[in-house]
Amino acid sequence: MNIFETSKSVLLKLVNEDVPFAVVLKNTFKKNNVDPAIKNNVAALVGCELRHHYIFDNLIKRFFEDVEFEKTVYLRFALANGLFLRRFSDAELIALAEKDLDRETIYKLYNFVKSTNEIIPNDLDKASPEYLSLRYNTPAWVIRMWQKQYGKGVVFKTLKVNYRQSVPSIRVNENNIDIDEFLGKHPDFSKAPIDNMVIYQGRGTPKKLPEFESGDLFFMKMATKYVLDSLDLDVLKGIAIYTEVPNNIYLDLLTRFNEDTKLDLVINNTSCYYETKRSLEKVAKHHIFIYEAEYSSLLTCLSKKVHTMICMPKSSTFDLLRSTPDYFLRIKQDKLDEIIANESACLLECSKYVEEGGELVYMIPTLSRKESNNVIAKFLVENKDFELLEERQFFPFEVYDSCLYFARLKKVEK
Secondary structure, rough: OHHHHHHHHHHHHHHHOOOOOHHHHHHHHHHHHHHHHHHHHHHHHHHHHHHHHHHHHHHHHHHHOOOOOOHHHHHHHHHHHHHOOOOOOOOHHHHHHHOOHHHHHHHHHHHHHHOOOOOOOOOOOOOHHHHHHHOOOOOHHHHHHHHHHHHHHHHHHHHHHHHOHHHEEEOOOOOOOOHHHHHOOOEEEOOOOOOOEEEEEEOOHHHHHHHHHHEEEEOOOOOHHHHHHHOOOOOOOOOOOOOOOOHHHHHHHHHHHHOOOEEEEEEHHHHHHHHHHHHHOOOOOOOOEEOOOHHHHHOOOOOOOOOOEEEEEOOOOOOOOOOOEEEOOOOOOOHHHHHHHHHHHHHHHHHOOOEEEEEEEEOOOOOOOOOOOHHHHHHHOOOOOEEEEEEEEEEOOOOOOOOOOEEEEEEEEO
């Protein structure tokens, strides 16, 4: 399979199946024994289409009526390349598109986009969800929800930032690495606006550095580090984490308490569970007990109540709209109620393992009042033995470059 055939196979799988971009790429390359030389080109071409998917949808519907998505794939690649990527031959891509679509109409569309800067319809109100959806490649229903919950100003700033790739932030084990010395050796990194963190600004991935292999560097959102810094963490009193999403909080705690770290880590995510086990095998000494279980089975994992219980259920994860080009295809409006019900159930079950005077911490990487403030408000009404200490919604346009909500709840001492 050549670049364009492989790219078409990947895009069709993404659109028709609920599978992440990275997984589809990996499986397609392996199955078809794709030459390493073309892998980056496939990822770039499909990624470009995904980042402008809605505007291509709109353009094609304006020139073609009731056309099947599969027949438009090569035309989408031609538009992506001609308008943004400029890496391949326009003529070759258009020739491929002509096999499925009318040649004259293809050229009308292609000449139109080449001759104007107004590829979004002029009759759309520039403050409308429909216009913003095309401009920033975000589902219109998400924009309507955000505007209702946070206001148009916040939403506009969020969309502008989301349109750019997020910058990888990395936690540094300050016990083993001198940050100034590290930055002197690695010019692709710079200091982050929060202690013991750096920003990666180079190309490719920094995971090949030996410090990543040893666990002295690991990816972490700056807002997550801020939250951990604010908590009343005490390994002697007990710390437990229930999570349904990948995270490196346990590695952060290892830097804070070294081999004295005592932690119960319950993971309801098979791939995350095994990845965490492999990561912990590299750590010489620790007292982290790791379990794979659902929230309903916490009783089988935790032998007693703890001082700090961190609850990280699966959420709508709107933070991925910025970092994962295909996420908008997989988040569905009709799934939100199911997600919220699960979040509430996780929070309630985790609350049963907090000792008097201890804290229950709720963290979700998303932007949705129904999943954040509303879940906490409902919990507090139904559980009078807890009180709210702090809550905060981080926005991606703020200094912490994160889309994260967290709440600290204290169990009242009788």
